[in-house]
Amino acid sequence: MSFEAIIDIETLGVQANSIILTIGGIKFKRYEKIEDLDNYQKFYKRIDINSCKELGLETDKDTINWWNEQSDNIRQESVFHPERYRLEEVLKQLSEFLIDCKYIWSQGSFDSIILENAYKKCNLSIPWKFWQIRDSRTLFDVLNVDLKSVEYKSNEVHNALVDCYRQLIATTKCFEKIKK
Numbered sequence: 001m002s003f004e005a006i007i008d009i010e011t012l013g014v015q016a017n018s019i020i021l022t023i024g025g026i027k028f029k030r031y032e033k034i035e036d037l038d039n040y041q042k043f044y045k046r047i048d049i050n051s052c053k054e055l056g057l058e059t060d061k062d063t064i065n066w067w068n069e070q071s072d073n074i075r076q077e078s079v080f081h082p083e084r085y086r087l088e089e090v091l092k093q094l095s096e097f098l099i100d101c102k103y104i105w106s107q108g109s110f111d112s113i114i115l116e117n118a119y120k121k122c123n124l125s126i127p128w129k130f131w132q133i134r135d136s137r138t139l140f141d142v143l144n145v146d147l148k149s150v151e152y153k154s155n156e157v158h159n160a161l162v163d164c165y166r167q168l169i170a171t172t173k174c175f176e177k178i179k180k
Contacts, residue, residue, distance in 0.1 A: 002102040003027045003041075006136065006171065007094075008163040009111045010078045012049070012059040012067070016117040019052040019059055021078045023090060023115075024160030025097055026168050031175050037152070037165055043097040044161040046078075051086040055121040074158050088122040091115075095127040105134045105171060107163075136167050143174040 005027050012019040025043035067079055094115075098104065106112055112133050119126045140147055150173075152165040 003100050004030055004103040005098055005101040006105045006164045006167045007111055008160040010158055010160050013063050016113050017058050018114055019049055019057045020047045020118060022046050022160040023094060024164045026164045028168055034172050045090040046081055046084045047087050047090055048084040077159055087118060091119055091122055091124055098127045103132050103134045104128045105136045108135055108137045136171055139174050140170055143177050145170050145173045
């Protein structure tokens with residue numbers, strides 16, 4: 001059984017050309033019962049904002065205002081944390097992380113569209129084909145699983161890796177419903 005991955009990003013905009021702040025990912029196997037989330041293969045990197053600007057990626061005022069309304073610890077982690085890496089370097093690492101994944105899950109097309117644009121801006125190959133993208137938001141809706149009710153260690157939101165963990169738990173609930 002091959003791996004699948006859930007990816008999540010935090011950005012400074014909502015368009016395809018948005019600056020990416022963080023990228024999170026978790027590998028999993030479909031229908032495998034969750035035992036200990038800490039044992040899953042995971043990916044989490046903060047992106048150097050200037051490396052995004054150099055490529056022409058942009059912010060939007062509404063998203064900046066939205067970030068300013070978030071808690072200090074959420075803003076610190078996603079926006080202001082000093083440990084950051086160049087976008088091109090992180091995308092290469094993400095490609096390596098996803099190399100053995102059959103499907104890539106995210107909440108709608110937001111994450112994949114922005115990531116695909118970033119790969120193109122960096123002149124890198126996109127590490128998935130269009131048919132490998134899966135939409136967890138649709139899965140949750142069809143199987144009546146409320147992502148907002150899923151807790152993982154904290155109710156922290158807008159942390160790309162924590163959001164991946166919560167999405168994995170909800171996705172697993174959906175797969176359990178399908179198996180029945």
